[in-house]
Amino acid sequence: MIDYDYLRPDNLEEVLGLLKEHGPKATLIAGGTDVMVKIRNTKKAPEVLVSIRGLKDLRYIEKKKDYHIGALTTHRMLEQSELIRTELSALHDGASRVGSVQVRNVATVGGNICNAAPSADTAGPLLVLDAIVFMEGPEGKRSVPITEFFTSTYKTVLKKDEVLTEIKIPGEMEHFGSAYWKHSRRKAMNLPILGIAVSLKLEGEIISDVRIALTVAAPTPVRAYKAEDFLKGKPLSDEALNEAGKIAASTECCSLRDSLRGEAWYRAEIIEVYVPRMAKLAAERRSK
Amino acid sequence: MKKVSVSFTLNGDSVKAEVPATWTLLKTLREYFELTGAKEGCGVGECGACTVIMDGEAINSCLCPIPEVEGRSVTTIEGLADEDGSLHPLQDAFLKNNGVQCGFCTSGMIMSSKALLDQNPDPTEDDIRTTIAGNFCRCTGYVQIVESVEMAAKEGK
Numbered sequence: 001m002i003d004y005d006y007l008r009p010d011n012l013e014e015v016l017g018l019l020k021e022h023g024p025k026a027t028l029i030a031g032g033t034d035v036m037v038k039i040r041n042t043k044k045a046p047e048v049l050v051s052i053r054g055l056k057d058l059r060y061i062e063k064k065k066d067y068h069i070g071a072l073t074t075h076r077m078l079e080q081s082e083l084i085r086t087e088l089s090a091l092h093d094g095a096s097r098v099g100s101v102q103v104r105n106v107a108t109v110g111g112n113i114c115n116a117a118p119s120a121d122t123a124g125p126l127l128v129l130d131a132i133v134f135m136e137g138p139e140g141k142r143s144v145p146i147t148e149f150f151t152s153t154y155k156t157v158l159k160k161d162e163v164l165t166e167i168k169i170p171g172e173m174e175h176f177g178s179a180y181w182k183h184s185r186r187k188a189m190n191l192p193i194l195g196i197a198v199s200l201k202l203e204g205e206i207i208s209d210v211r212i213a214l215t216v217a218a219p220t221p222v223r224a225y226k227a228e229d230f231l232k233g234k235p236l237s238d239e240a241l242n243e244a245g246k247i248a249a250s251t252e253c254c255s256l257r258d259s260l261r262g263e264a265w266y267r268a269e270i271i272e273v274y275v276p277r278m279a280k281l282a283a284e285r286r287s288k
Numbered sequence: 289m290k291k292v293s294v295s296f297t298l299n300g301d302s303v304k305a306e307v308p309a310t311w312t313l314l315k316t317l318r319e320y321f322e323l324t325g326a327k328e329g330c331g332v333g334e335c336g337a338c339t340v341i342m343d344g345e346a347i348n349s350c351l352c353p354i355p356e357v358e359g360r361s362v363t364t365i366e367g368l369a370d371e372d373g374s375l376h377p378l379q380d381a382f383l384k385n386n387g388v389q390c391g392f393c394t395s396g397m398i399m400s401s402k403a404l405l406d407q408n409p410d411p412t413e414d415d416i417r418t419t420i421a422g423n424f425c426r427c428t429g430y431v432q433i434v435e436s437v438e439m440a441a442k443e444g445k
Contacts, residue, residue, distance in 0.1 A: 002310050003289055003290060003308075003309075003310060004290070004309065004310060005290055005309060006292065006309040006310075006353055006355040008355055008356070008358070029353070032351050032352065032353060032356075033333055033348075033351055036312070036332075036333075036350075036351045036353065037332045037333060037351070040331060040332055041332065045310070049353070051353070051355070051356065053356055076345075099333065099422060100333075100336065100421050100422020100423075101346055101400065101403075101418065101419055101421070101422055102333070102336060102339055102346050102347050102348045102400070102422045103333055103348065103351075103422060105345040105346060105347055106347055106348075106351070106352070187421060188418075188421030188422060189334055189421065189422055189424075
């Protein structure tokens, strides 16, 4: 029999107090689109659910010197934000491909990365946008680059008594164009067979800086550093991009596997094809 | 079972429910208020048969813990027709265009579409298809449903 207390604190101090009080018995819940599904599917629930949906001041998208995105910002807010669409396009691409409108209306970006599925649609975009993740716990605030946030499948550096509060993207990213491709069989309500995100900066026709991220390509979302290193300083040509695609698909950058949704050889081909395509789309968006 | 008391606005009326904390909005609508328009298809947010509007946004009521509804405003399919029984333009359009076959997805389809038309009275076909991408229909093939929403939008003008 599933039975739990459902607590609804309305500020961060209360949340941290409740996490401390209930310790491992408590689980945080935000939009609930992962937590509620897990409870139903596993028929197991924590003794206490601590809802952070009431923390309205963690729901924002702002640009000051850097971009600031509150942890409780919904995917729908990201999808409908003109700022995100035009300046952090890959994040728009990722957020607008999560689930359905009904899911995006409640599911939060903080929840998407805390759940840490290898397939998380905002993870690839956040990796190529150099996101920094802010957390708050009993010992105060701390932050880690998103490249260090995911530790393994469904696991992150976030401690049981901490709350993810904000995702910051350096203002410098406004000079990059970015794009994300979710490769899936259907347009909605589907997990990706593979996700590819690219951000790049051009000086004339030369790629002066670039980031490439892959999801569902390893136990966690990953950056394809070797492919990035290869591309830096190269012209935006088919030849260079195709080669970068090959490197990204190789074991130097990822550990592809066979699964229900796709086989490793197929995933490798998708990476080879979509790294160049996303790089071109990122470049095109940058020039606008 | 730990019970909670939740007060909210349901189809324009102030209501109060005393139900287990583990109940979802869907279960509360169907089993406490006996409003069975919202359906349970999958129960995990995949099929959209349970779609209702909460504070102007379409949500899967099967994924909404009932305590989160405190102080909110919920509209279900039962809240659309006028008191004299005259149908909402969307309900009317679904009937005229054969947008309904078995009917199981219909409440959800109409609630998703209502949330769209409330925010965007002049949607493109693409807007409509994106809106109902989380509402599964296994009968009509969607064409008549899209036509129904287009007709309702036209008549709303």
